[in-house]
Amino acid sequence: MSILVVGASGAVGGAVVEGLVGRGVDVRASSRSPERLRFPAQVSVVAADLRDPESFRAPLDGVERLFLYADVDEPEELVSTIAAAGVRHVVLLSSSAVTFPGAESDFNGARFLRVERAVAGAGLEYTFLRPGGFASNAARWSWGIQRDGVVPLPHPDAVQVPVHEQDIADVAVAALTGDALVGRTPVLTGPERLTLRQQVAIIADVVGRPVRVLEQTEAEASAMLSEHVPAVWVEQIIADWRRAVGTAPAVSDEYRAITGRSPRTFRQWVVDHARLFTAAAR
Numbered sequence: 713m714s715i716l717v718v719g720a721s722g723a724v725g726g727a728v729v730e731g732l733v734g735r736g737v738d739v740r741a742s743s744r745s746p747e748r749l750r751f752p753a754q755v756s757v758v759a760a761d762l763r764d765p766e767s768f769r770a771p772l773d774g775v776e777r778l779f780l781y782a783d784v785d786e787p788e789e790l791v792s793t794i795a796a797a798g799v800r801h802v803v804l805l806s807s808s809a810v811t812f813p814g815a816e817s818d819f820n821g822a823r824f825l826r827v828e829r830a831v832a833g834a835g836l837e838y839t840f841l842r843p844g845g846f847a848s849n850a851a852r853w854s855w856g857i858q859r860d861g862v863v864p865l866p867h868p869d870a871v872q873v874p875v876h877e878q879d880i881a882d883v884a885v886a887a888l889t890g891d892a893l894v895g896r897t898p899v900l901t902g903p904e905r906l907t908l909r910q911q912v913a914i915i916a917d918v919v920g921r922p923v924r925v926l927e928q929t930e931a932e933a934s935a936m937l938s939e940h941v942p943a944v945w946v947e948q949i950i951a952d953w954r955r956a957v958g959t960a961p962a963v964s965d966e967y968r969a970i971t972g973r974s975p976r977t978f979r980q981w982v983v984d985h986a987r988l989f990t991a992a993a994r
């Protein structure tokens with residue numbers, strides 16, 4: 713029996729494939745553009761689109777466990793296809809947004825809740841990975857840092873607990889290679905609370921160049937983000953920052969409990985991705 717990793721081109725999905733290969737598991741990797749995937753020869757690569765459940769029929773043949781992104785607006789039909797194919801266990805990349813009060817009426821919380829409910833409602837065994845904000849969100853600052861060492865932000869004192877994508881992948885691999893995490897919903901965060909300003913300072917320290925925060929209004933931030941991000945996300949990102957100023961978000965211990973290791977720090981994430989912030993990446 714195989715494990716299918718959907719979204720194998722993604723930061724988390726790619727790390728899940730690597731982790732499974734390292735454990736000698738029979739792994740299949742899917743993408744909407746499988747020709748872009750570069751994995752060792754033993755990984756079979758297939759095409760599948762979450763918005764086209766039919767495209768999963770062949771890739772799911774003989775699959776026992778599945779790693780799934782939640783980027784699907786109408787999950788019910790997809791999940792029926794997964795269940796009908798005989799998949800036993802789905803490990804879903806969800807979000808800690810589902811745990812917040814009012815998640816049902818929050819755009820982000822509601823979309824993840826819908827996928828979680830579709831999976832559980834289909835009678836599939838599940839593990840819902842519920843990460844908080846990713847360290848990789850800092851990649852959005854790479855262009856400004858490369859260009860003139862500036863990060864424009866409306867709420868630089870917003871507090872986050874950024875999580876490294878490799879930590880999420882480690883827990884996914886643990887979930888996909890045993891039954892210990894069946895029915896579990898681990899919330900995953902990094903090990904430390906950091907303001908956006910502190911994250912910028914860590915990047916500056918790692919790349920060895922001055923980087924300054926330029927305070928901007930929400931309107932300025934909205935105009936800037938809108939160049940790259942859909943409108944609904946622009947509002948969500950800015951509102952999340954606004955709400956996070958002066959807070960003390962929870963720091964989860966679930967990564968350590970599951971893997972026995974310390975979660976990776978934001979500094980480690982920057983070291984792992986330093987080329988994003990240096991001129992060499994241009």
Ligand SMILES: NC(=O)c1ccc[n+]([C@@H]2O[C@H](COP(=O)([O-])OP(=O)(O)OC[C@H]3O[C@@H](n4cnc5c(N)ncnc54)[C@H](OP(=O)(O)O)[C@@H]3O)[C@@H](O)[C@H]2O)c1
Pocket residue numbers: 718719720721722723724725742743744745760761762763781782783805806807808843844845846848849877
């Ligand atoms: N950023 C955060 O702070 C945060 C927090 C909690 C949860 N999340 C969730 O985490 C996920 C992002 O993870 P990441 O950083 O690993 O993402 P990423 O590197 O941007 O990769 C996204 C992956 O999703 C796959 N995908 C998207 N739409 C698809 C579709 N219609 N059919 C098949 N595959 C599709 C892509 O596959 P192909 O393009 O190859 O088909 C790609 O591999 C998102 O679902 C996000 O909502 C993010």
